[in-house]
Amino acid sequence: MTVQVSNWNIDGKSHEKNFKSIVFLGVLWLSLFIAFLFLIILLVTTAMNGWGRYDLRLFTTYNNTTPADAGARAAILGSLFVVSVTALMAIPIGIAAAVYLEEFADRSKWFNKVIELNIQNLAAVPAILYGMLTLGVLTLLGLKNKNVVIGGSLALALLILPVVILTTREALRAVPQEIRDGSLALGATEVQTVTKQTLPAAVPGIATGTILAVSRAIGEAAPLLLLGALVFITYDPNGLLAGFTTMPIQIFSWTSAAQEEFKQVAAAASMLLLVILLSMNGIAIFIRNKFAKRW
């Protein structure tokens, strides 16, 4: 026998489709659309402005007073050189600092608390301040010419160091405590546990964070401008004390040049910089997804 229940009607207008829900969703979509719109306008106009300069000369020739002959060779090589030295300085120090703070530091001690707080703050310090700091250090060291590779790398390394430390700590924190316990209970020392278990398990997270930090260094111009960046270099950077220019600086100088045609080269170089940054971020996302661990 079936029981008749009077209020058992499930037909009717969906509660998901009432006016409020639709407006709410509409606002969300609109916000997303606005954000995308500006990005697309920027990309398309830059891409179109650079039209005609997507050629090999962009890579092979140095800067020139004739816009048609100007290329970004020195800037591309300079960026690669400076960022490599930056990475060599910031990544080992950053990882080591993070390992100390996460695995060995006694968090109840006041100086460790002070260090923690300061690193959080340093990550939010404007880039130009790192340029000023580096300028001061190079002056103290008595360097007359401050626009040198090692100077630029130092400024950028200081800039990304807090980011490397913070992301490495996040990655270490994501490694379950059980893995450390298991290793220690087998008679491994704390150093062995870090080097053979915790760090290897955290490598994907560290790699992702580090790549993002380095890509930030590639796109940064402010601290380098403060060091008196050169914009007219017609040789490949050939040493740590050699003068250099980087892509953001070269683009900056071309955009502010009097001749209209330089803007075309600037746009072409901007697109190249964007491609480099997007592929680095792509690699970071790939690593994150490919090696993401489920414990």
Add this chain to the structure above:
Amino acid sequence: MTSESQGLSRGMHLGGSTRGEIVQPIMELRNLNVYYGDFHAVRDISLDVGANQITAFIGPSGCGKSTVLRCLNRTNDLVPSARVTGGIDYRGHDLYGPTVDPIEVRRRVGMVFQKPNPFPKSIFDNIAYGPRVTGMKLNKTETEDLVEHALNKAGLWAEVKDKLDQSGFALSGGQQQRLCIARAIATSPDILLMDEPCASLDPIATSLIEDLMLELVNDYTVVIVTHNMQQAARVSDRTAFFSARIDDAGQRYGHLVEMDQTSKIFTNPSDSRTEDYISGRFG
């Protein structure tokens, strides 16, 4: 014969023989007290752990049985605020003596945890890790032999011999736990500590681990913490019953109520609190 009565034969049916009596203690706890900062968590534990016996620690949550277990291989030291007074005598050495290296202690007293915790490495490397970090200089064949030996001891060899290069996470929960036991065996420990090793396993995996413990005790000394009283009755020779109490200052602390042959604890305990707990009247 049911598995129950099979298992009971060790602890209960043969209880009248010397099985549950300590022939030779391997560890002697003397007035062990554990503090976390100012908190006096475990008070005045004195008990003996017999060589080649299974000793079970039972008792309600918060009675300090896991804390005491972790003192036996000094993993409790890893809690920064932890402090211990009293002594644990292990083969003539004071475990907490000033000249004792905790790392060496952990190499001799292995541990298996409540939640299976394989390393994010291959099955082979999970087993080979202990020997590698403890500085056993083994060549390739010796390592392979040791891995096979340890997996055999843990009753896992037949199941994994064709996939030693696969991740330890690819195994089921019960297999993972036996992998962790094999991992502990690979460093040739003297004593195996097990902290609720079956708490996250199904009954079939649990019974496999229990059978394994009865095998292992021929070569090793086993100390197990368990919430499962049937398990304690099935596998152990001696049982220590811990309980929690509140002192005059209102602090809750763990203490040992009594320790005896498993058969005696489960049939004729000396303390009424033990009987209440065993019969399910509290805890």
